[in-house]
Amino acid sequence: MKRYSVFAVAREAARYHTGWERAWKSPEPKKKYDVIIIGAGGHGLATAYYLGKNFGIRNVAILEKGWLGGGNTGRNTTIIRSNYLQDPSAAIYEKSRSLYEDLSQDLNYNIMFSPRGVMMLAQTEHEVRGYLRTAHANALQGVETRFIKPDEVKKLVPIINIDGPRYPVLGALWQPRGGTARHDAVAWGYARACSDMGMDVIQKCEVTGVRQEGGRVVGVDTNRGAIDCDKLGIVVAGHSGVLAEMAGFRLPIESVALQALVSEPIKPCMDVVVMANTVHGYMSQSDKGEMVIGGGADGYNNYTQRGSFHHIEETVRALIETFPMISRLKMLRQWGGIVDMTGDRSPILSKTPLENCFINCGWGTGGFKAIPGSGWGFAELMAKGSSPLCDEFSMFRFREGKFIDESVAAGVAH
Amino acid sequence: MLILECPYCGLHADETELAPGGEAHLKRFGPGSSDDDFEGYLFMRENPKGVHFERWRHANGCGKWFHAARDTNTLEVFGTYSAQTTEPPQDIKDKISARRPGWTWREFA
Ligand SMILES: Cc1cc2nc3c(=O)[nH]c(=O)nc-3n(C[C@H](O)[C@H](O)[C@H](O)COP(=O)(O)OP(=O)(O)OC[C@H]3O[C@@H](n4cnc5c(N)ncnc54)[C@H](O)[C@@H]3O)c2cc1C
Numbered sequence: 311m312k313r314y315s316v317f318a319v320a321r322e323a324a325r326y327h328t329g330w331e332r333a334w335k336s337p338e339p340k341k342k343y344d345v346i347i348i349g350a351g352g353h354g355l356a357t358a359y360y361l362g363k364n365f366g367i368r369n370v371a372i373l374e375k376g377w378l379g380g381g382n383t384g385r386n387t388t389i390i391r392s393n394y395l396q397d398p399s400a401a402i403y404e405k406s407r408s409l410y411e412d413l414s415q416d417l418n419y420n421i422m423f424s425p426r427g428v429m430m431l432a433q434t435e436h437e438v439r440g441y442l443r444t445a446h447a448n449a450l451q452g453v454e455t456r457f458i459k460p461d462e463v464k465k466l467v468p469i470i471n472i473d474g475p476r477y478p479v480l481g482a483l484w485q486p487r488g489g490t491a492r493h494d495a496v497a498w499g500y501a502r503a504c505s506d507m508g509m510d511v512i513q514k515c516e517v518t519g520v521r522q523e524g525g526r527v528v529g530v531d532t533n534r535g536a537i538d539c540d541k542l543g544i545v546v547a548g549h550s551g552v553l554a555e556m557a558g559f560r561l562p563i564e565s566v567a568l569q570a571l572v573s574e575p576i577k578p579c580m581d582v583v584v585m586a587n588t589v590h591g592y593m594s595q596s597d598k599g600e601m602v603i604g605g606g607a608d609g610y611n612n613y614t615q616r617g618s619f620h621h622i623e624e625t626v627r628a629l630i631e632t633f634p635m636i637s638r639l640k641m642l643r644q645w646g647g648i649v650d651m652t653g654d655r656s657p658i659l660s661k662t663p664l665e666n667c668f669i670n671c672g673w674g675t676g677g678f679k680a681i682p683g684s685g686w687g688f689a690e691l692m693a694k695g696s697s698p699l700c701d702e703f704s705m706f707r708f709r710e711g712k713f714i715d716e717s718v719a720a721g722v723a724h
Numbered sequence: 725m726l727i728l729e730c731p732y733c734g735l736h737a738d739e740t741e742l743a744p745g746g747e748a749h750l751k752r753f754g755p756g757s758s759d760d761d762f763e764g765y766l767f768m769r770e771n772p773k774g775v776h777f778e779r780w781r782h783a784n785g786c787g788k789w790f791h792a793a794r795d796t797n798t799l800e801v802f803g804t805y806s807a808q809t810t811e812p813p814q815d816i817k818d819k820i821s822a823r824r825p826g827w828t829w830r831e832f833a
């Protein structure tokens with residue numbers, strides 16, 4: 311693989327850009343791999359990457375039924391933060407955030423990580439107390455966050471209306487190192503690095519069955535034939551229930567639609583990410599100038615990648631109160647993704663009842679921020695059978711009552 | 725927009741009038757049951773891509789709970805029926821069979 315650099319740009323400019331090579335290959339599936347990962351979203355690709363990089367396991371295929379990053383990874387609003395409440399969450403989300411910091415250099419692919427700061431508004435007394443608690447928890451966990459007062463909020467976000475009337479801004483939980491990144495680039499960067507290590511990233515390859523012998527997985531059936539493997543990683547977000555059924559177990563997960571929308575591009579007006587959990591909306595400004603807006607998830611099961619209009623209406627209605635200047639903006643695009651929700655709003659990175667079959671799912675409305683950390687931990691889990699980043703996130707925690715309750719930190723969908 | 729007919733008051737209610745209540749026909753297990761049964765009842769869900777049975781409440785209407793049979797993959801509604809039953813009634817099953825031959829959902833088909 312030729313490295314991307316300023317010299318490469320200059321060299322190619324001098325020869326009419328004829329020398330760029332394909333970023334990844336499009337191989338035919340082999341008969342057998344050491345490891346098969348189902349799902350080429352961020353989490354599946356990152357898992358494969360760290361299997362290769364950290365554990366030297368490179369006979370790996372990543373099977374994707376659609377296109378690279380075409381699931382939630384390419385549909386999310388890219389908020390990256392690690393200001394969760396529980397210790398296991400802080401560990402994996404902070405690992406992830408810190409990996410994002412030099413991911414562009416690591417992958418030699420510009421993922422446009424922008425640590426512009428993430429602010430979670432406190433608009434009720436209840437939220438003030440909640441975020442003060444989170445700020446203290448984060449201090450103990452070594453995650454840099456701070457509770458800031460309304461005047462500091464206003465200084466950081468001049469377009470905000472802090473006086474209410476219905477939901478005045480009483481303060482905010484501020485994570486200066488949080489931010490955003492380019493979602494497609496994260497998938498593409500990992501895919502390119504995986505392909506470069508000799509792994510097969512196979513698109514338009516849908517897994518239709520999981521084959522097992524004597525309680526252990528031996529391979530998968532796909533629309534491009536049967537493929538054998540020693541170990542299987544299921545990393546399919548919204549379709550986790552469907553794959554689990556193929557593998558013969560059930561999950562504590564339900565799949566619902568989550569939507570987002572963007573406005574027409576405008577001049578730079580807000581250089582941080584603002585989340586308003588009470589009113590269920592959040593907003594940031596993309597590099598193109600669009601206001602990127604998201605809100606709450608639907609309340610019922612859905613696989614159509616379309617959500618209900620009234621959620622969009624509620625989100626926008628709430629944000630207009632907080633940011634009056636957006637009331638005249640035209641909205642350009644709206645879309646949905648199918649997110650995999652667990653009862654405690656924490657993910658599952660786990661062994662399964664089927665031996666050598668592992669599952670990474672349940673990231674729900676907030677897993678983009680976790681892609682590097684999840685891949686790092688899940689690769690270790692798949693390679694060694696245990697990982698300090700993952701062990702608390704076992705799918706069996708529910709029966710033991712060992713929830714990792716993040717329903718407050720996850721508050722609004724993001 | 726999802727529209728369901730409330731089997732009690734007969735209104736065609738759009739989803740802003742309704743509150744979703746999750747998977748229907750859960751078998752309840754309490755103290756004294758096995759860990760497997762208790763876990764299954766409390767946490768494990770069918771989450772099918774296709775035919776699904778759900779509980780809904782006509783929250784901003786008559787206030788009553790009822791059941792709905794839907795397809796989560798197409799958003800087609802097969803029908804709604806009373807909450808006072810442990811199994812979908814035959815006419816709902818027939819309607820589903822007419823549209824989705826060979827469907828299954830837990831032990832019902
Ligand atoms: C509107 C929206 C906004 C969001 N905003 C944020 C945010 O601001 N910050 C944040 O951290 N997170 C956010 N999220 C959540 C985040 O997008 C997801 O948690 C994350 O992208 C999940 O990544 P993944 O790799 O697990 O899943 P995906 O990216 O969904 O990848 C799974 C892949 O598996 C494939 N697949 C499924 N079934 C099969 C099969 N049978 N065979 C082969 N392949 C299969 C799918 O095609 C898909 O490409 C948002 C999500 C949505 C929908």
Ligand SMILES: [Zn+2]
Nearest residue numbers: 730733782786
């Ligand atoms: Zn009614």
